[in-house]
Amino acid sequence: MTQFAILIFDKLTALDAVGPYEVLSRVPGTELVFVGPAAGPLRTDTGRLGLNADAVIEDVTEPDVLLIPGGEGNRPLLKDDRVLDWVRGVHEHTTWTTSVCTGSLVLGAAGLLEGKRATTHWAYHDTLEEYGATAVTERFVEDGKVMTAAGVSAGIDMSLALVARMFHENVARAIQLGIEYDPAPPFDSGSPEKAAPELVSLVRGMERSQT
Amino acid sequence: MTQFAILIFDKLTALDAVGPYEVLSRVPGTELVFVGPAAGPLRTDTGRLGLNADAVIEDVTEPDVLLIPGGEGNRPLLKDDRVLDWVRGVHEHTTWTTSVCTGSLVLGAAGLLEGKRATTHWAYHDTLEEYGATAVTERFVEDGKVMTAAGVSAGIDMSLALVARMFHENVARAIQLGIEYDPAPPFDSGSPEKAAPELVSLVRGMERSQT
Numbered sequence: 001m002t003q004f005a006i007l008i009f010d011k012l013t014a015l016d017a018v019g020p021y022e023v024l025s026r027v028p029g030t031e032l033v034f035v036g037p038a039a040g041p042l043r044t045d046t047g048r049l050g051l052n053a054d055a056v057i058e059d060v061t062e063p064d065v066l067l068i069p070g071g072e073g074n075r076p077l078l079k080d081d082r083v084l085d086w087v088r089g090v091h092e093h094t095t096w097t098t099s100v101c102t103g104s105l106v107l108g109a110a111g112l113l114e115g116k117r118a119t120t121h122w123a124y125h126d127t128l129e130e131y132g133a134t135a136v137t138e139r140f141v142e143d144g145k146v147m148t149a150a151g152v153s154a155g156i157d158m159s160l161a162l163v164a165r166m167f168h169e170n171v172a173r174a175i176q177l178g179i180e181y182d183p184a185p186p187f188d189s190g191s192p193e194k195a196a197p198e199l200v201s202l203v204r205g206m207e208r209s210q211t
Numbered sequence: 212m213t214q215f216a217i218l219i220f221d222k223l224t225a226l227d228a229v230g231p232y233e234v235l236s237r238v239p240g241t242e243l244v245f246v247g248p249a250a251g252p253l254r255t256d257t258g259r260l261g262l263n264a265d266a267v268i269e270d271v272t273e274p275d276v277l278l279i280p281g282g283e284g285n286r287p288l289l290k291d292d293r294v295l296d297w298v299r300g301v302h303e304h305t306t307w308t309t310s311v312c313t314g315s316l317v318l319g320a321a322g323l324l325e326g327k328r329a330t331t332h333w334a335y336h337d338t339l340e341e342y343g344a345t346a347v348t349e350r351f352v353e354d355g356k357v358m359t360a361a362g363v364s365a366g367i368d369m370s371l372a373l374v375a376r377m378f379h380e381n382v383a384r385a386i387q388l389g390i391e392y393d394p395a396p397p398f399d400s401g402s403p404e405k406a407a408p409e410l411v412s413l414v415r416g417m418e419r420s421q422t
Contacts, residue, residue, distance in 0.1 A: 013233070014229050014233055015229055015230065015232075015390060018225050018229040019230075021225060021226075021259065022363065022364075025257040025259045026257070032259045033259070041252070046237070046243075048232065048242075048245070049232055049245060049262070049263070050245075050252075050262065050263030050265065051260070051261065051262060051263070052260075054261065101391075121391060139393075150393075152233065152390035152391050153233075153390050153393075153394065156364070157394065157395050157396055157397060160396060160398065161397040164397065169398070170410065172397070172398060173398050173407070174400075176398055176400045176401050177400050177401060177402070177403070177410055178414050178418065179226065179362060179363035179364050180312075180332060180362025180364055180365055181363070181364040181396055182350075182361075182364075182396075182402040182405065183364065183367070183394035183401070184350040184365075184368050185368055185392055185393075186371050186372040186375065186383070187371065187384050189384035189385075189388050190388060190391060190393030191388070191391065191393040195388045199385050199388055202385060203388045
């Protein structure tokens with residue numbers, strides 16, 4: 001049975017993980033597990049939401065898909081040998097190793113993005129390149145078996161593409177219909193190319209103050 | 212201080228709640244609380260994710276905004292006088308009373324949609340009308356101080372509109388940029404008007420089997 005493993009940790013960005021969860025957990029005949037450096041309750045980056053890690057990383061060693069979300073809470077993981085060793089070990093077995101937002105920095109710190117095209121939240125492209133990746137401005141990027149998504153909400157788009165690649169395009173389309181993912185944002189400010197420059201500066205400052 | 216309250220319960224659909232949370236919790240100078248019929252841990256509709264209700268409904272009586280998500284787990288609430296009384300009581304004080312997906316059925320059961328234009332997941336328009344609402348096919352609908360969104364992912368769009376209405380359009384635009392909400396679904400099957408008829412029948416059957 002295909003197993004999806006989503007790594008969660010204190011101060012993650014909830015939607016990075018829950019967007020993909022909502023897509024991936026709907027694939028029939030698969031299982032999905034939220035796994036953490038410690039099992040048990042944790043809080044998201046805003047402090048307003050509690051999620052539960054149902055397994056500790058050592059208990060999930062051969063998932064078919066690994067997904068790492070972002071959020072300020074993954075910064076300590078960038079220097080955590082226990083977690084990085086686990087990521088590297090899991091990667092040897094995965095069909096796909098994936099990330100959303102700054103989750104790609106963890107993949108980078110594990111040495112998995114060296115020489116690869118990858119993406120992350122738009123405010124962190126330079127940080128991603130410090131790990132030897134070529135940062136590209138795409139909604140999600142595939143290089144070998146590594147798939148990385150842009151910021152936060154981009155994990156929904158990536159997960160639909162992943163389901164189509166792993167199973168069948170119609171499975172992805174049925175899930176898209178089930179979650180009524182026919183997006184209609186009331187504004188068109190979702191990328192730095194589209195938003196007003198002063199908003200881009202403001203949000204970049206807010207984002208980067210978290211590192 | 213503006214307080215957002217999101218009602219959660221066993222077997223909710225996670226993205227219905229977490230999409231709006233990711234938008235609303237980013238508004239500076241506000242607070243957001245996940246409130247449940249019981250405080251403590253609960254599981255989502257797939258059984259794969261644990262969330263925490265940080266407060267019990269009796270402890271949150273005058274939020275400025277109430278948001279009710281959907282999911283098969285809200286069906287018992289439709290006949291739960293304790294919860295429906297709470298919804299009615301809270302509604303007397305709110306600036307906005309809102310829902311995502313089949314969360315609108317709870318508003319309907321509380322008698323708050325009588326004669327109102329409202330929406331829900333596309334597979335439940337007929338059920339919504341049983342509560343005296345006029346079901347409309349829009350991403351989100353405003354009637355008086357009641358705002359209802361379509362299925363699952365539509366809560367993100369509604370929440371951005373809500374933030375613009377309550378605060379300032381630029382706050383909504385900054386949050387949209389922060390969560391990089393520049394959607395690019397790999398397929399165009401997010402509504403019954405766009406998906407293939409056989410997929411619509413399939414997904415409708417799956418959705419309705421949960422009631």
